[in-house]
Amino acid sequence: MSNSKRRPATEAELQEMVAEADTGARIPAGSIGILLTAVAVAWSSFQVWYASPLPFIFGVFILNDTEARAIHLGFAVFLAFTAYPAFKRSPRDYIPVADWVMALLGAAAASYLFTQYGALATRPGQPTALDLATSAIGILLLLEATRRCLGPPMVIVALFFIAFTFAGPYMPEVIQHKGASLTKFLQHQWLTTEGVFGVALGVSTSFVFLFVLFGSLLEKAGGGNYMMQISVALLGHLRGGPAKVAVVSSALNGVVSGSSVSNVVSGGIFTIPMMKRTGLSGVKAGAIETASSVNGQIMPPVMGAAAFLMTEYVGLPYSEIVKHAALPAIISYIALFYIVDLEAVKIGSKPLMRSARHTRMQRWIRLGLGWSGSIAVMCGIYYGILAIQAVFGASASWVVAIAGIALYFGTLAYGARYPDLKLDDPDAPITELPEAWAVARTGLHFILPIVVLLWCLMVEELSPGLSAFWATATIMGITVTQRPIIAFFRRQGLASATRLGISDLVDGFAMGARNMIGIGIATATAGIIVGTVTLTGMGLMMTDFVEFISGGNVIIMLLFTALICLILGMGIPTTANYILVATLMAPVIVELGAQSGLAIPLIAVHLFVFYFGIMADVTPPVGLASFAAAAISGEDPIKTAIQGSVYSLRTAILPFVFIFNPQILMIDIGNWLEALLVVCASTLAILLFSAATMNWFLTKSRLWESAVLLLVCFALFRPGYFMDMLYDPYEHRPGKELFDIAGNIPEGGRLLLRVEGMNLEGDDITKTVSLPLGAPGEGRARINAAGAGIVPMGNDMQVGAIRFGSAAKRVGLESGYTVTEVLLPADRPSKHLVYLPALALLGLITLLQLRRRKQA
Structure with missing residues (x-):
């Protein structure tokens, strides 16, 4: 090129x-x-x-x-x-x-x-x-x-x-x-459900279509423009404001979008010219939009519809998938926000001008009222619904529906008193930022369908298909009625407004279906790959192949798997992308990780392959999202893709953290204090990694300073690495105590087993498997509920029948193996003590750079 x-x-x-x-x-x-x-x-x-x-x-x-x-x-x-x-x-x-x-x-x-x-x-x-x-x-x-x-x-x-x-x-x-x-x-x-008409097409039929339709209707109703404008109003005044708008608006779009390309174009057509107007180069502007748009695919609750596929592949409830995926997605966006700020510092970017109608004190008061009011409203909605359910019992759904309709009419009545939002002209100079509340009040009703979706998924724990139906039904009602209701309150023509509302619904239905063509075709074609794996036993061959290439080295195995996921993900939509990598590569990591002594939670494995499959939208030579951003900026696509890949390094390291420290996925967290510690340490770690890769912390970093920042980052992300050098992380208990130990594992906990046996090729294998356990109960019954039949054989515990599709099958437990040890967390000093010397090193770098910046 x-x-x-x-x-x-x-x-x-x-x-x-x-x-x-x-x-x-x-x-x-x-x-x-x-x-x-x-x-x-x-x-x-x-x-x-x-x-x-x-x-x-x-x-x-x-x-x-x-x-x-x-x-x-x-x-x-x-x-x-x-x-x-x-x-x-x-x-x-x-x-x-x-x-x-x-x-x-x-x-x-x-x-x-x-x-x-x-x-x-x-x-x-x-x-x-x-x-x-x-x-x-x-x-x-x-x-x-x-x-x-x-x-x-x-x-x-x-x-x-x-x-x-x-x-x-x-x-x-x-x-x-x-x-x-x-x-x-x-x-x-x-002619069977093993190939084209298998699980992948089933998920597309049951869940994915409704979420794509939901996003199309929300966009048609004006929700996409509303999210963009509110991002501008809230963030435009910050240093590098337009780039930060791109980050946040892409995160919001990613909540309902299933396509990196459409996310780039829908937001980038406004944000990329805005970034260029503040002094950022076209290549970097396009790369920032690309990185933030692709990250939208890893953002819960939808995750490009892959979240619902994971429920099938991993066997966890949807709410658990979201809980595990949330922290990495959020800190990745925080890191990109920080990268944007560093780029603005480098070029001396000036923030966009706020309105001069309010003093600084008034703006702070308005900001405080806005945030506290938003939190109060969310809490009011949550506890209000719970109160209605407690009072009205079986009739609560009708009462909640009536209250929701009343709230909908109230927000439209209030918003109708003010002019509609206009589309931003990316070529026009920005003379003044809009007030956040002036934008927010015109589209408060767009929050309702998102609340319905999240409530049904997370609180009521309805099926994804039924949750998507109720959310889609809500946005259908909004699309048809918002125009005539606003016209009524403004005393304008109802007939023409009603016709426009019906036209919007028809257009939204048509656009939703056309957005689904490629996804439906992709999931069907992915079924051919899945069918080949089940017909030929290719999954086992891939394990042998990757083991042969890596020579049994875990890091080489993970790097090679990541490379294969990148190749498989080239030019393929998010949903089909995940199906491919989950079918081919997830079992490879599970098996080879277990043979290397790593008890990797299954959700960590699937998020690993998912993240690297998504990265193909950024990386050259087929980074579709990068090419779309380059078309807007007028810059070279390959340069944009390379720069986007640099910005995306912060996301690319997270999958490796999943594997070696599952706590970042909120797994094996003891209490809320430990959870807070992990959140803070993970956030700081990814910020330091971004600073090191950008070669800028408080000022331009020297090479050795960036190396120290990477060392601190490693210690914060994986403190167990250093503690394991001093203390054995596990207490090794004999296999005969298996049932007693399983009975004492807390609900939702993991049972770590060391097993030995012979594989199909006649090789002796030792594996460490992580078996998730459900509700409390007698140990043997809990293991049976997880899909494994354990038979006592003298002092040994023999693995009997493994139920197809069970948790035991997914984690690699095989019939005929012997449980030799049960691994329990050892009584040793907390691995989080490693944070202290790491923070001391960070303090040293901070002091040196502060002194150098002051001298400059």
Whole structure:
């Protein structure tokens, strides 16, 4: 690529980029355009119906999981061929005949499990010629749809796995297998739920669509602009304010966004020009937007919909997934905020001007009232709902709904007294920042659907699908009614406002469906990879392969796994990305880590592979988010990607911390005081890492000072490393005490076991496994509940049957192994004492740099 300065992309070109990446660049005019919109709206309507309790209330159109997945993929394939042109030069304003043919054939093949469900159920394992022909056509058209929606990378990965299925006998010994016939391949991949129609497509059908639709409706209703404007109002006055706006607004967008590219474009079109206006270079402006937008994919509660996939792969409740993922995501954003501040210091950036209508004291008073008022309102809502539930019992839901509607009308009545928010013009000079409350009061009602979503997920602990339904139903109501209600309070025309509200809902439904095309296709194609793994036993081969490359060294194993995750994640959406890395690489870390004596919690392993899969959106050569940011800034994409990768180093170190110190995931925390200590130490550690990589702490750092900062960072992130040199971290108890110890483990705790046995290749293996235990009870019963049958054999404890899909199976416990030891935390000085010498070193660097800065 040329290094010359580029022309920044126009808004139309940026929307074209988003369309090519997320929604499809073909928008036909006339009746064909109306037809495509109708199909997209029908898809969204079907998904809302399927997720809702209405089918069971009315007893109509009740579908099982397999039938729903078939319909879901049928819609996705049809829209993939009609909305995505085949090539760059293919027509955008009409649909060629060939695309119509492929769309109809693909939709028929994809929905075959729905239309022929009864017939297929009568002859399991005995496919007819029509079954096999449909499967072959379906897989070929799915690959073509993948090429159109996602580009070549995902197709190349899928083709590699298909080739691997048939080439097994000819592969090197370390990854050799017996292969499969064409009939077995087609049946396994298309006519069962082991391949294309497996768990990945099931999650897309049940959860992901509703969250994407929720985000699309929130954006259509004006929620995206509201989040951007409130970020500007709150942060614009700070040093490097526009860059800090990019960080916070991207975090807010990441709550509901499932795409790094759309997150970059929706926020970057405003923040990148603003950053450049304050003196930041175009490359750094684009890189900051890229780093913050990609980080939105690791931000709970949605995490690019990967949070809901993790519930399936890890076997933890959704609320636990969010609890574990929250601290790393938050401190990563805090570190990026700090990096932005350091960049502003380097260039001497001046903050944007606040309004002169208020004195400094008045601004502080308003700020205090704003924060305290917000906290009071949140507490009022939380405890108010709990009080209603306590008083009204079974009728509480109706009372809460009525109170919510009243609150909605109240916020709109108040906001209607003030002008609507206007879209920021990124090319216009900023003469004065808006007042935070002046912005906040115009969109208070946008908080309601997010409160509904979080309440259903975190407090009521409803299923993700049902939680998404109630949140989507709430934003649907807001989208339709906000315009006419505001018009009523302003005494304006109700008829036109009502028509606009209905139009917004239809557009939101259509946009939600088009945003889902690529995700639906990607999860189906990811099913081919998952199906190959189950058909060929590739998971075990990957373990052997990585062990062969790493030579048994844990750090090399983790680095190599991270590299593979980066490669697998190139050009692939978040959801499909996680499916790939979780299927292929998570079991590798679990197994090899256990053989190396590391008792790694399963959630730590899955977050490790997830983080590095997401990093592919930043890193060259296929960093899609970096390319989108470069199109806005007019800078070189590769330079933007490299700079974005430097900024993202702070996120890249966190997965290694998960593995060696799971406390950062709020695991093995003794009490609230220890939790506070871990939070503070982790936050300080990542700030010091950022300072070291930026070569700037309080002033420009010398090389040895940056090295000391990295040493302090390491001590804060992994204090156990130094304490383990002095004291054994575990008390080793004989295996025969297993049941007694298991009975005393607290609820939600981990049982660490040292096991020995022989693997399938006849090699003697010693592993350390971390078995999570649930509710308190008798030790043997708790272990059985985790999926492991333990049989006493004299002084030994033999591992019996392992239940498929259980926690014991996921952590690598295998039938036939012997429990030789149970590991308990040793009675030794707290590892957190290591913080004291680390902080002393930090104090020394602080004093030296303060003196040097004063002299300068």
